[in-house]
Amino acid sequence: MTTELDRAVGTPSQQALTAVPRELAERMRPHLGQMVRDMIVEIQRAVPAYRQPLEGKFGEMLIGGVQMAIEECYDTIGTPAPLRPDWLQFFRYSGKVEFLEGRTMDALQTAVRIGGRVAWRHLSTAGRALGIEPDTLFAAADAIFAYVDELSAVAVEGYTEAQARAGGALERRRQQLLKMILAKPQASRESIAELAVATDWTLPDELVVIALEYRDDQHQLPATALGPQVLVDLESSEPCLVMAAPEVHVPRLASELRGRRAAIGPISPLADARHSLRCARTALALVQRGALPQQPITWCRDHLSTLLLLADEFLAAQLVRRALAPFDELTEKQRDRLTATLHVWLGTSGSINEIANRLDIHPQTVRYRIHQLTELLGDRLNNPAERLNLEIALRARQLLEPRPTA
Incomplete structure (x- = not known):
């Protein structure tokens, strides 16, 4: 030069x-x-x-x-x-x-x-x-x-x-705006609105936050081509995007991921943006460990019950331990058979033939297993609250201890 x-x-x-x-x-x-x-x-x-x-x-x-x-x-x-x-x-x-x-x-x-x-x-x-x-x-x-x-x-x-x-100055201000939106406690709406004007970012009433997988080389990645209405943080250890109207920007997101996965938080008011980010990060962690389907982009809206169930994994594990304690003395093979039968039974209102069809076993085998479940669980099977606990516990165990598919 x-x-x-x-x-x-x-x-x-x-x-x-x-x-x-x-x-x-x-x-x-x-x-x-x-x-x-x-x-x-x-x-x-x-x-x-x-x-x-x-x-x-x-x-x-x-x-x-x-x-x-x-x-x-x-x-x-x-x-x-x-x-x-x-x-x-x-x-x-x-x-x-x-x-x-x-x-x-x-x-x-x-x-x-x-x-x-x-x-x-x-x-x-x-x-x-x-x-x-x-x-x-x-x-x-x-x-x-x-x-x-x-x-x-x-x-x-x-x-x-x-x-x-x-x-460079504009990008620094945009990153500052992103941090103000996601801060706890969040900055005042007046401060956010003032900085949004300075960065030419249209302040929406609702938005989503997208959590991205961290990459060691993310500091060298080119700037995304998602446009000026997407706030971008590719510098931190927990990279993310903030945007309104995800249906407009997400179709282009896949080409910008460059091999990493993303989770899109629920649409939320501006004041709840950090909650959208928390859900997105939880969903991304569940994808990474196999509790949610392996795919490049995960929408939290499609997995709200799972996110709710695992919002506090300690409590979920406590429920699993208490509700499924009667199965502890069984062998692993017996435990798997009976919990699988119980899971289907709780979801089918007790229809023997439907349970047999779903499990691909003989109806008589179903009757035998239900007899075993009755002996293990007793009156809990007739108590709506306990039945709900059992169903939640079975689903939580699947999520907390995912098993590789054959």
Whole structure:
């Protein structure tokens, strides 16, 4: 990459300008004022972003920039003097101003190119009228366009530097907004709304939080392409996204996951955003250990009963231990058969034939197993509350102790 030091020592434009006779610059100097005026007229005519009164900062930068560019160019013709550092600094600064004023890089580069064409037109017309040799004019043309390329490069560097700095600052504010939304306690709605305006994020009444799997290389991952209405945290140990309208953004999410899984929390009011995140993280953990289906994207809304059941795994384990204690003295094979029968029985209102069909066993086998269950559990099978405890305990055990499928 060319540095300002490199430019101060020697560049293609300098080499080309040095080769042009100094006499040309002196003979052209009386025409420079008209050249400045014509350049400004042409730039404003051809570039809509510059069609505004030449007043204030805008007028100062446009007129001053054109004048400095022309003067530096003609001052350098026929001399070995390096480009002045203040020239480099000015046009780098001009590029920054262009970005901060909201004009595009294309508008900036177009304006510079137009300036170069106007300079050559003046030089060609006046040079012929002054009887300057064609070879000298052609050498001057090469020098001018090399100079224009360099001027454009310096201004573009300033533009991209300001763009990167603004983008970094904006991204930091967006991450701060995400943290404010998910904080416990949450920041005031007024503070969140103020920062949302500053980051151009539409503050929704409802949103979802998406938990993402952590990856060691996530700091090197490219920024997601989900758009400005998605707040992104790929830096923390628990990466996540915050968004409204998940049906709009989620279809594109799969291509952005890059091999990791995600869980989408329930839609919640802004004030409950951290609860959406908690559910999403719980669901993601259950996917990782096999308690929920293995898939790239898991919607919490499809597994609310499971999430509720395992919201407190300690209590769930206590219920399993108490409700299924009568099975402890059985062998593992006996325990599996009887609990499977009990699970189906509780869900089928006691129909022997339906239980037999679901378990693919003979009805007489079902009757024998139910007899065993009656001896183990006694009156608990006739108590609605105890039947509910048994059903919850059986489901909780499946989730807490998932077994690999054959």
